[in-house]
Amino acid sequence: MSYSDEVVKHYNDPKNVGSFEKGEENVGTGIVGAPECGDVMKLQLKIENGVIVDAKFKTFGCGSAIASSSLATEWVKGKTMDEAMTIKNTDIVNALHLPPVKIHCSVLAEDAIKAAIEDFKNRNNGD
Amino acid sequence: MNLPIYMDNHSTTRVDPRVVDEMLPYFTAYYGNAASRNHSFGWDADKAVETGRERLAKIINADPREIIFTSGATESNNLALKGVVEMYAEKGNHIITQVTEHRSVLDTAKRLEKNGINVTYLPVYKDGLVDPEDVRKAITERTVLISIMLVNNEIGVIQPIEEIGRIAKEREVLFHCDATQGVGKIKVDVQSMGIDLLSFTAHKLYGPKGVGALYVRRRNPRVRLSPIMDGGGHERGMRSGTLNVPGIAGFGKACEIALEVMDEEASRILYLRERLRKGVVESLGDVHLNGHPTRRMPGNLNLSFAYVEGESLLMGLKEIALSSGSACTSATLEPSYVLQALKVSPELAHSSVRFGLGRFNTEEEVDYVIKRVIETVNRLREMSPLYEMVREGIDLKQVKWAKD
Numbered sequence: 001m002s003y004s005d006e007v008v009k010h011y012n013d014p015k016n017v018g019s020f021e022k023g024e025e026n027v028g029t030g031i032v033g034a035p036e037c038g039d040v041m042k043l044q045l046k047i048e049n050g051v052i053v054d055a056k057f058k059t060f061g062c063g064s065a066i067a068s069s070s071l072a073t074e075w076v077k078g079k080t081m082d083e084a085m086t087i088k089n090t091d092i093v094n095a096l097h098l099p100p101v102k103i104h105c106s107v108l109a110e111d112a113i114k115a116a117i118e119d120f121k122n123r124n125n126g127d
Numbered sequence: 128m129n130l131p132i133y134m135d136n137h138s139t140t141r142v143d144p145r146v147v148d149e150m151l152p153y154f155t156a157y158y159g160n161a162a163s164r165n166h167s168f169g170w171d172a173d174k175a176v177e178t179g180r181e182r183l184a185k186i187i188n189a190d191p192r193e194i195i196f197t198s199g200a201t202e203s204n205n206l207a208l209k210g211v212v213e214m215y216a217e218k219g220n221h222i223i224t225q226v227t228e229h230r231s232v233l234d235t236a237k238r239l240e241k242n243g244i245n246v247t248y249l250p251v252y253k254d255g256l257v258d259p260e261d262v263r264k265a266i267t268e269r270t271v272l273i274s275i276m277l278v279n280n281e282i283g284v285i286q287p288i289e290e291i292g293r294i295a296k297e298r299e300v301l302f303h304c305d306a307t308q309g310v311g312k313i314k315v316d317v318q319s320m321g322i323d324l325l326s327f328t329a330h331k332l333y334g335p336k337g338v339g340a341l342y343v344r345r346r347n348p349r350v351r352l353s354p355i356m357d358g359g360g361h362e363r364g365m366r367s368g369t370l371n372v373p374g375i376a377g378f379g380k381a382c383e384i385a386l387e388v389m390d391e392e393a394s395r396i397l398y399l400r401e402r403l404r405k406g407v408v409e410s411l412g413d414v415h416l417n418g419h420p421t422r423r424m425p426g427n428l429n430l431s432f433a434y435v436e437g438e439s440l441l442m443g444l445k446e447i448a449l450s451s452g453s454a455c456t457s458a459t460l461e462p463s464y465v466l467q468a469l470k471v472s473p474e475l476a477h478s479s480v481r482f483g484l485g486r487f488n489t490e491e492e493v494d495y496v497i498k499r500v501i502e503t504v505n506r507l508r509e510m511s512p513l514y515e516m517v518r519e520g521i522d523l524k525q526v527k528w529a530k531d
Contacts, residue, residue, distance in 0.1 A: 017510050034528035036473035038436055042512035058512040062438040
């Protein structure tokens with residue numbers, strides 16, 4: 001199976017790799033997947049006044065998983081939490097031209113966005 | 128040094144130029160059907176087939192009349208299992224094999240199970256080896272065949288074939304050995320190993336694709352087989368179909384070369400493999416060797432790079448042809464069944480890479496691969512949440528993962 005140009009581009013030059021400093025405020029973290037399944041995505045969102053101002057990721061997974069998380073960090077920046085919640089895995093599939101066997105990578109990315117926002121809301125309960 | 132580098136010699140090998148030279152005349156000059164008895168075209172083709180048969184027999188210490196040509200090792204394995212089971216149906220309905228066999232043995236065994244045959248799948252130890260005593264214990268009055276491979280295609284471990292052959296003889300059960308990965312790489316002797324049927328194929332030993340063979344013992348005991356294809360009764364009625372004359376000529380030449388260079392080549396490839404292993408392991412922490420450390424084929428190195436997924440590693444090494452046991456390289460999302468049988472944890476199975484060194488690899492290539500593997504593993508570890516967690520002192524086994 002060969003990779004789409006979009007997947008190769010993100011794999012070779014992933015955007016927003018890394019983690020925020022421990023204890024940095026206004027950060028929500030989503031960790032999804034499991035090592036035994038061969039995919040773990042950690043997505044962190046920095047949210048100010050309901051808007052995602054920065055995003056970082058780390059991913060253990062195949063090239064498509066890395067590309068999906070890299071793309072997700074690009075897409076969420078500048079969006080409100082509500083807007084980010086509307087990103088669908090199928091949007092990622094289409095943008096990266098993922099084959100059927102790689103759809104789970106896009107699902108993980110969608111789940112990671114939701115988990116990070118959820119985490120942020122839990123930490124800032126009542127805000 | 129030219130790129131890309133081919134280091135996937137368990138999948139297939141480059142055809143040796145000497146083999147190609149041997150084959151070419153049989154396409155355009157001596158293109159007869161080896162079964163044509165009444166003209167020189169047929170006689171020339173038949174002569175090439177018989178020369179090939181002799182060369183194949185020699186590399187496994189058999190008689191040429193015991194070689195049946197097939198289309199490849201998959202067909203040979205199918206013929207051995209199905210042919211014996213059908214022919215010996217009156218004697219019994221039980222066969223013994225083991226869990227890390229090639230798919231062409233395991234899937235054939237599964238089909239036989241559907242037809243009412245009982246199959247015992249023996250386990251392997253953590254080093255990938257079967258215990259011959261387990262084979263002995265599994266034999267019953269109804270056992271007609273034991274099928275155990277010589278060299279595993281993923282982890283390169285060499286099974287204790289002599290011991291199993293001895294047990295099979297004692298208990299008068301036929302013994303089939305899938306020696307696809309071993310012939311031409313390590314010494315194979317059907318007499319001293321007590322093998323009654325043996326599968327092998329040309330394209331794993333620098334010969335062409337599409338031609339294989341099944342050794343079928345003629346004496347002590349004489350093995351009989353039901354054919355799985357009906358037709359013109361070629362190959363002593365065991366395998367009908369016009370013989371692939373150029374392929375057989377090439378297969379024969381490949382065996383002749385392999386036998387001649389085997390000792391020297393094995394030590395050269397072993398040196399390259401150890402150079403690769405040390406070069407990678409000494410620079411990177413948390414690299415695990417899969418399979419027995421020494422009881423393995425010279426060209427095989429199977430490593431798991433913790434915290435890095437195998438397919439993403441291969442993607443980063445795109446100018447080097449390698450293979451991975453990661454689920455992402457298959458359509459099933461399950462990591463390698465061979466590594467799972469060795470009780471390698473699923474995450475390490477996902478992180479495995481198979482290096483398959485062969486005749487045409489050079490030291491310069493090995494050094495290049497070492498450098499690129501180190502670079503790429505380090506890059507991917509910097510991107511890995513697991514590596515980050517481990518560095519922070521988190522025990523990954525204690526983490527509650529959100530699984531879907």
